[in-house]
Amino acid sequence: MxxxxxxxxxxxxxxxxxxxxxxxxxxxxxxxxxxxxFPRKLKSNWSGPFIVKSMRTHGEIELVDPSASDQQRSWVVNGQRLKLYLEGEVERLSIVMKLVDP
Structure with missing residues (x-):
């Protein structure tokens, strides 16, 4: 073989x-x-506070950027992709444990 x-x-x-x-x-x-x-690249990472303008069927959500100059401009995203926006820094907790030989 x-x-x-x-x-x-x-x-x-x-x-x-x-x-x-x-x-x-x-x-x-x-x-x-x-x-x-596809000459222009898609903007995959976007963050910030957005306002939910409306919710559509099948989980689509229409968003508006409050800081944009045109307040009527909106776009539709999959509702499962959205996460809560926590304004400011998130406090992270850590625990330190000292291990001792018996």
Whole structure:
């Protein structure tokens, strides 16, 4: 069985460095295509206090940014992605225990 596998690799002229370079080129081409199709990046991390304007069916929530210049501008997000906003710093508690050999 090993002989057949070795023969198949030689027959296909398997070269790991060529395969690696080919895969890198393919990944770069895919990234270029993605940038052409979706030129602007999505804002995935947004935080701050937002006002809930309305709740829709299936858990969609319409939000408004109170600090924005246009108060009528709103967007719809999945309600499961929202978290409570705690204004200011959150106090973190820690406990220190000293261990002693008996």
């Amino acid at each position: 090993e002989h057949k596998a070795l023969w198949a690799l030689k027959f296909m002229n398997f070269d790991p460095s060529k395969t690696q370079n080919k895969r890198k080129r393919q990944m770069l081409e895919l990234e270029e295509m993605r940038l052409k199709l």
